[in-house]
Amino acid sequence: MTAATDRQPASEGPTGANRLAAHGLHLRYGNRVIVDGLDLELPGGAVTAIVGPNACGKSTLLRGLVRLLDPAAGTVTLDGSDIHRMPARALAKRMGLLPQQPVTPEAITVEALVRLGRFPHQRMLSPWSKADQAAVEEALARTGTDVLRDQQVDRLSGGQRQRAWIALALAQDTELLLLDEPTTFLDLRHQLDVLDLVADLHAEAGRTVVMVLHDLGQAARYADHLVVLKDGRLAAAGAPTEVLTAELVEEVFQVPCRVVPDPETGTPLVVPRARTRSRAAATSSG
Structure with missing residues (x-):
């Protein structure tokens, strides 16, 4: 695997292809507003991490960005085109989603699961092609799941299942x-x-990646661009070194902290302040 320290960060700003943007986006479940009037531009050719407290709208935003949730107001665009005006098959050829806790079909093998990814490329009555199989083989090889191809997905470890x-x-x-x-x-x-x-998929294949993460240190280490949400609104967006400050963490997460350089990567590392002195520290000082 390519270490995070070896990656060259993508240039900041919404440049290049695969630019996702939200314009005045409102997302809700019933009468409950989850994302409230969001304006957001995600850079193409970069790894973006969406972070924020629980129930702040991170997963809901991702569902809105991939058209799994219709907006109550506003639009989502991909390279300037409204995704709700794009044919479903055309959108599926440009955008792939790994949902949270996906439901595994019963008794399906790893290779059979991966073959499902070729559905957007299939035509009615068209046979399985060499190109389809080549795409499956490359996906298995890139994720190291080729040696698991005949195993049932529901019998794999959590890490293996996620790779599948x-x-x-x-x-x-x-x-x-x-x-x-x-x-x-x-x-x-x-x-x-x-x-x-x-990180390897981004570095080697140039894929644009948008992922929801909880761990701020991991988000800062692996992402070129951070999006911080609070109560369904944008709290901050930009490069991790510019966005992740002690003031922002305390405001958004209500956690007093210090933000120091990660000793391995130099990226921001959040160190929460101790609320009380540990027993060991109290004993040694006494």
Whole structure:
């Protein structure tokens, strides 16, 4: 895997292809407003991490960006075109999504799951092609799941299962990949494995990536661009070194902290302030 320190960050700003943008976006469930009048531009050719407290609208925003949730008001555009005016198959060829806690079909093997990613490229009555199989093989190889191809997905470990779902998204062969909390329920090693894989896909294949993350240190280490939400509104957006400050963390997350350079990468690292002195510290000072 390519270490995060070896990656060259993409240039900031909404330049290049695969530019997602929200314009006056309102998203709601019933009468409950989740995202409230959001204006946001995500840079193409970059890794963007969306962060914020629980229930601030992160996953809802991602659903709105991929047309899984119709806006109550406002628009979402991809390279300037309203995604709600684009044919569903055309949009699926440009944008792949890994949802939070995807439901695995019963008794499906890894290869069969990954083959589902080719659905947007299929035509009625058209046979499975060499190009389809090549895309599946490349997705399996890139995610290291080729050795698991005949195993049932529901019998894999959490990290292996997440890789299989990422392989499905890769087989879809889109240049824009969106992931909703891809590290949820994974231990630290598998969290880093998944994030390293995402970093490799960006560095090697130039994919634009948008992912929802909880860990601020991981978001700062792996992302070129941060989007910080609070109560369904934009609190800040930009490069991690510019956005992630002690003042912002306390305002958005209500956590007093220091923000220091990560000793491995130099990216911002959030260190919460201790609320009370530890027993060991009190004993040694006494």
